[in-house]
Amino acid sequence: MKAVITELPDVGITVISRWVFNCYVIHDGGDGRALVVDPGMRSTARLAASMVTDRPCVAVATHGHVDHVGGMPTMRASGADVVLPTRIRDYVAGETPRSPGLREVASIAPVLRDQPVSIPALVDVARSGRECGYDGRGVRFPGGADHWIGDGDEVPGAPAWQVIQTPGHTDDSTALWNPSAGVLLSGDAVLSVGGRAWFTPELVDADLAAATEQRLRPMPVRYLLPGHGRAVVGADVMTHARSPQDRPRRR
Template identity: 30%
Template sequence: MTVRAVLRRVVVGVLETNCWILHAHGDRRALIVDPGDEPGRVLDAVAHLDVVAVLLTHAHFDHVLAVPEVVEALGVPVLAHPADQPVWPHEIATARRTGHWDAGTATADILARDPARLAFAGDTRLWDGVSVPIADGQILQVGPLPVRALHTPGHTPGGLSLAVDSHLLTGDTLFPGGPGLTGPPLSEFAVVIRSVRRLLGFPGATRIHPGHGPDTTVATELPHLDEWIARGW
């Protein structure tokens, strides 16, 4: 019998990050993907479920800020790819130096409109960076639901995507309209394009659920790959 995946999106934080709740239809065991902020809302979303773990597609601030509270409340491990270990320390060091989180190309606009939304408070409770390593191709069993982890670097060195049922959770590797942001020091455009090619090799009907914004499909995005390569971002 086919096990059907159920996905729920909880949009959190200054960058409207998609935190995903994933479980099998008819089963209470669940995985939280990218609890980026607003831990109370994340916990409310899983109040009727038995969470087995928190998984991070990558360790940028807008995907991890709620980790301490969520993990403490639920008593579950954090899963991440080991190649992302340098990312969170770099995020914290940058925020301490500048006084605000780095929101990429959105930083200047947010700081101009409402700087408090990105402000780094020295007394903020932060994730300690401890995680259980997840390898490329590893199957995570969420109740009866098999979830395959894919190492999709480029946006960060240890970027993870998840393949489950007819769905891909792509973090910030792939969005409608192209790959996630790249640039020094911990990301690279050529690498993210290799990851995007891998994701776009899935069947056309596969639904893509990114780390921000609306969903799309493989069939919708695949025809534009050469355009993205030519523009260089």
């Protein structure tokens, strides 16, 4: 299955999806440069890079899992500035990252079932992830980052976007917020199922996740663009969001 391209013209964002894997192209990050968020595999990274040829773009990951950064070397090769959450620096220095186990991964099955499965996408994630990302086999970030981002920072080269640390799914989990447009790129902190946001139950730390939920819930989000699942648009996106323990029923 080829990538599914969805345009969000009101906010100038293109969504490149393969199965549940989303890569976002923000055509103007606030000073004319494009911002590519979560180039998770080589194919989506190539597509994203081809959409932003006029000026070198900024490529940023919401966390270091292979399905969010596997295409980062492709972005770097295209001339992009690579921007990563600061916690990844500790992982590169030798700290072992915490990742959800199989039981936790299984808990997001409703998200995985919400869109038609693509085995080629899985294969592409696995292949791309050998080059960049962390998983059970280790930590691989060749070349590190051009910039490291932490809570309260502006995204370098994309001043319309603020960094919010959102630990819980992992310790490096990060969301990007555009207050003037009401757009939240939530990474894996908030997913979506059946048109409704869902604070992920796929966690390494329930206490940190609860604090993240408390912080994100009151935000005036009009566009929730999750790491996995379709975009959720509307005035009450966060009020209607499910909590981790509130599991969608099987349809």
